[in-house]
Amino acid sequence: MEGREEQSPGSGAPDSLTDIYGEDGAIRASFLAHIGAAIADRDTLALKHDVAGLHQSELGDLLEALLPEQRRALVELMGSDFDFSSLTEVDEAIRLDIVDNLPNDQIAQAVQELDSDDAVYILEDLDEEDQEDILAQLPFTERIRLRRALDYPEETAGRRMQTEFVAVPPFWTVGQTIDYMREDHNLPDRFSQIFVIDPSFKLLGAVDLDQILRTKRSVKIEEIMHETRHAIPATMDQEEAAREFEQYDLLSAAVVDEDERLVGVLTIDDVVDVIQQEAEEDLLRMGGVGDEELSDTVVDTSRSRVPWLLINLMTAFLSASVISMFGATIEQMVALAALMPIVASLGGNAGTQTMTVTVRALATKDLDIYNAGRVIRREVMVGLLNGAVIATILGLVAGAWFQNPHLGLVIASAMIINMLAAALAGILIPLVLDRYGADPAISSSIFTTMITDVTGFMVFLGLAAWWLRLG
Amino acid sequence: MEGREEQSPGSGAPDSLTDIYGEDGAIRASFLAHIGAAIADRDTLALKHDVAGLHQSELGDLLEALLPEQRRALVELMGSDFDFSSLTEVDEAIRLDIVDNLPNDQIAQAVQELDSDDAVYILEDLDEEDQEDILAQLPFTERIRLRRALDYPEETAGRRMQTEFVAVPPFWTVGQTIDYMREDHNLPDRFSQIFVIDPSFKLLGAVDLDQILRTKRSVKIEEIMHETRHAIPATMDQEEAAREFEQYDLLSAAVVDEDERLVGVLTIDDVVDVIQQEAEEDLLRMGGVGDEELSDTVVDTSRSRVPWLLINLMTAFLSASVISMFGATIEQMVALAALMPIVASLGGNAGTQTMTVTVRALATKDLDIYNAGRVIRREVMVGLLNGAVIATILGLVAGAWFQNPHLGLVIASAMIINMLAAALAGILIPLVLDRYGADPAISSSIFTTMITDVTGFMVFLGLAAWWLRLG
Known part of the structure; x- marks a missing residue:
């Protein structure tokens, strides 16, 4: 995916090309309308004039901004002047849509003009049959080179390398x-x-x-x-x-x-x-989404997101069953039902803060056995400190709201305990997942909020039940 | 921050240096112990032998793994052989700790050997007085060059540029x-x-x-x-x-x-x-943390995280006041208290999924006015589809648990509505924040979960109240 500025001085592209982007970083509406009109008129000459000078990434952005049928028409009209390297700059779904609409011999022709890494990038998404058919149409050395790169597993250096070198x-x-x-x-x-x-x-x-x-x-x-x-x-x-x-x-x-x-x-x-x-x-x-692209279909997107929601549904039932253990307590004092989500929610957010820092530090290798102990201690101290701040405010407001200082004391105590649980969960869960070879980014947030929810509800309602029995 | 491999063939550094890192990517404990011993013995010769061949980033990792007093001792013992460019590879707090412990004339000496971008990187964090003192000790051209870069605002190209070129x-x-x-x-x-x-x-x-x-x-x-x-x-x-x-x-x-x-x-x-x-x-x-580093103190960390928790506290009170409006309903049927966090929590997670994708797409400029309409439609469809899946399971389980199919129907309906709210909030909030020049990464998640919490509690309890009045 390399590009060289092909312009030599004097031959400069028209001025309009230097700013095909508007202030907001998106392709200018006027430029898009202009290209759209040329496509509608099947005006190949105008199209080549405006598109041929674009950098591959600019052409990629243009393709993404066009409607699917315009996109295919543009590729068709440009013919052999279409810069295939632009396909390395677009979403996978768009790349496949364009390539699937082209005959294999045209792809084979185009692939020969590309650097090998770009060619592999385009070929690797095709189904095996088309891949073989295209490779068979290439000259021997080209074919050998591309096949060698394609033989390496996905996401390896061998797949991403360029086979041309000095x-x-x-x-x-x-x-x-x-x-x-x-x-x-x-x-x-x-x-x-x-x-x-x-x-x-x-x-x-x-x-x-x-x-x-x-x-x-x-x-x-x-x-x-x-x-x-x-x-x-x-x-x-x-x-x-x-x-x-x-x-x-x-x-x-x-x-x-x-x-x-x-x-x-x-x-x-x-x-x-x-x-x-x-x-x-x-x-x-960390946001609970997989390897998704904006151009994915509704069904693909839904399928990739549902598993996370199902796991979340199970942990939510766990919290619900904790709450239902305290049905009698809530009946005795319904204010508890209104206040309990506060304890859980703040614990969840504090846990997420710690977890985010931990996951990132693990990814950048900034967190290791030499500083883990120190970082755990720091997180616990931060949890206690922030817990004290939040618990004080929460206790005062809740006590005043329900005109019950004891209730304020109960919720403040529960809050401090949950903040401590949040700090420990936020750092230990990613550390343990990482230690056992799991990706801490994927599952840390489920477990962290599960712990802060369960702890929050259990401690708050438990303390309240104990205090109500006393009273 | 450039580095060239200084090794020429044959002169190769000792073998041990090629793997100062263990399997886990952290500095080997044996290497660290070895360096620690050399520092304790003030064995300058052994230290120079082991440290001089390290790449600046390796030396940076070593500095981060050492204890603060070892770190300062190492810099002192290495004297003019210490590679200052390694300071561009460590956390700001560690860099400041090292530099503040050195006399200005030693820093001035060291800075002259660095590329200008590295020199600026080290100088920019110092207080103005030290900066001036160090600059004053540099040769004229060097001083002019560094001052020019330092005169450009932080986080600009002028600050990051190298003033040496051909x-x-x-x-x-x-x-x-x-x-x-x-x-x-x-x-x-x-x-x-x-x-x-x-x-x-x-x-x-x-x-x-x-x-x-x-x-x-x-x-x-x-x-x-x-x-x-x-x-x-x-x-x-x-x-x-x-x-x-x-x-x-x-x-x-x-x-x-x-x-x-x-x-x-x-x-x-x-x-x-x-x-x-x-x-x-x-x-x-997005995780609710600011610009923090692992080496920050407890107080700094706490101070950077508390504001987010305070905002969260306010939105949590909002949810609590919604719940307290339905006190009578909950008293009538305490199972509602156990089930209501499920509706809120799943809405929150679905909203976070959509929001994460949206924030990222805005950051990479993949989402713009040309596809916003299409993406909004897609998210709404995904929300409805996933809402249907989750609502069905939730309705069946809740109905069976409390042996009340009507309750199942109520929670299923509330769930679908909240998933729709989640989809809309997850995409519209970041889009609107971005449109008005705010950073969608910072505040989207507060607002999104605020909406899914409030909607979840309100719709579920509201529907339940209406149904209880009917029955």
């Missing part, structure tokens, strides 16, 4: 290397380092381009190459690979197979997408 | 440019493009290094440079700059002042940090 032997000089690059017209579109390999393609090292440019022609590559401490195994999970990039500020990294042979290169722009995706996944999981 | 005039040839880079020893540590400027430093264009390497020596720079459509104004918000990088897959971008003069370069590694930060901010805000 590699030279260690005994070449800087001069030879530069001459080679000036001659060879089969270079990748963009690259920021070259790799050094032995005759069996085993990776020896890498040289950044700026290093080549600041070195005299006579110097041997092996003298300026650095060992690639950060070569990425092709089977490494993309998330782990992204962490390597972040930690060591890499722009690109060699991807090697099990025999340490160079098979591809992973670049920072793909990694940025992975980082975005991972952060997004955590956010969505 | 710039050449347009009439130079590729050969001249390469020769210049071979001679000049004042080049930035790492760069991936060179800029083209006129005599007044006005930015004309840029050339990627791979482009220089594949072009003949005699070709003029102006023939291969591309116009920099993506020059970043120094005052642009860093978040907006990060979006430019993401959209156009940039590795680096020119930063220009109000007169379009080149003042610095923003690089992808800094942008990756910004992207991480922004995603993290959204996650934390």
Whole structure:
């Protein structure tokens, strides 16, 4: 998913193109209407004029803004001038809709013009039959390269890598290397380092381009190459690979197979997408949503969200059964029914605060065995402190509202205990889930609120029952 | 915040260094103990041997794992061999603790060895007096450069930029440019493009290094440079700059002042940090936590979390007052008290699901005026569908539990209505907040759960009261 600005000075695209986006970051309505009219008129010339100069991501945004039938018509009208790399920038559902409407031989034609990582990105979503049919229509080397990447499991470095790279032997000089690059017209579109390999393609090292440019022609590559401490195994999970990039500020990294042979290169722009995706996944999981996209259908969306609601229904019944144990107490004093959700709700929110911080710290590896003890102590102290603040206000207001200072004391005590439970649940649940290999982002919030709900109702109603018996 | 692998082949650091991390991604206990012992013995030699080869981010992780007094001792013992760039990799509280313990002249000395963006990162947190004192001790050009970056507001491109860059005039040839880079020893540590400027430093264009390497020596720079459509104004918000990088897959971008003069370069590694930060901010805000770090004190943490809990307390009182309106109804049938939190809780969770998707889609600009209508319709449909599923189960179980099919019907109806309210609140609240310039991540969840709580209690108890009056 790389893009180079193709413009050379003077040839500049029309001015309107530089701001196809409005103030709000969305595509301008006027531009959209203009494109819509060209599509309606089947005015291929106007369309090519306006669309051909767009960056792949701009074209992607345009496709997402168009209606489905406009989208398909645009791809059809643009023909071989349609920039397929834009499909890597749109939602999966839109990509599939467009690709499924195209004959396989047109896809095969288009795929050859793409960088291998973009081609894989488009091919991997197709069903196996279409994939095979398209691969069969490609030239041999192209086919081998794409199949190799597709053979690696989903979400690995091997799937995301680009199989085009520049590699030279260690005994070449800087001069030879530069001459080679000036001659060879089969270079990748963009690259920021070259790799050094032995005759069996085993990776020896890498040289950044700026290093080549600041070195005299006579110097041997092996003298300026650095060992690639950060070569990425092709089977490494993309998330782990992204962490390597972040930690060591890499722009690109060699991807090697099990025999340490160079098979591809992973670049920072793909990694940025992975980082975005991972952060997004955590956010969505904590909100109780799976891997959803805005373009998903109603049924798909519903199916992905219902399981979480069903689990929530079970925990809600648990809370209900706790409350129903205290039926007699509530009958004796119906104000308890009005007040009990306050204790549960504030506990839930305090627990969620702690849990959010914990889940994030685990994801960024900021929380580990060295500081877990200290962080747990801190959370407990914060829970007690915030519990004291909230309990004081809650006790005063509730006591005044029902003109019953004892009731205020009961609810304040219950609140402090629940805040403590919230702090412990919010930190221990994600820690334990993480320890046993579960993803803390997915299930921490169910368990945390289950504990704060049950504790809240039980402690408040229990204390109230005990006090009513006393009175 | 850039780092180059300094190792050349053969000079390799000891093997143990390549895996200072254990399986769990945390620093190995054995390595930590080893460093701790060297610090305790004040064994500078052993310390330098083990620490000098670490990458800045590894040293940062080590600093975070050490106890505060060990940390300060390590910096002191390493003296001028301490890699200050590691301070850009640690929590703000730890950075301040270390820097505040050092004399200003030592900081001034260290800052001169850093890239300007790293220097600014360390200086910006200091109080003005120390900042001035340190700047005063720097050589003139260095001082001017840092002050210029520090003069730009926080969280802008100007603050994050590096003021070291390579710039050449347009009439130079590729050969001249390469020769210049071979001679000049004042080049930035790492760069991936060179800029083209006129005599007044006005930015004309840029050339990627791979482009220089594949072009003949005699070709003029102006023939291969591309116009920099993506020059970043120094005052642009860093978040907006990060979006430019993401959209156009940039590795680096020119930063220009109000007169379009080149003042610095923003690089992808800094942008990756910004992207991480922004995603993290959204996650934390939705969890009701501000800009907190694990190393914050109990009081700071408590202070940052209490406001959210206070707002939550107010909305909880709102729900309580709704319930108390139905005191007579609950007295008549105490089972209602046990069941009512189920309706509220499931509504809250369904609303949170919709809200999470909406907030994320707004943050990534995937949701805009073109698809808002469609997405609202989808959410309403999903709400009705999931409402039907949950209401059926809930109605059957509640009816059976209290052996009262009418009660089952009442709670099922209330559940469907609340799921509809949840869907509408979950999408409309973030959309409206965003529309009026508020950050939807911060307050959407308060308002959404307020609406689902109030609706849940009101509709369930209201329907129940009406049905009890009928019966």
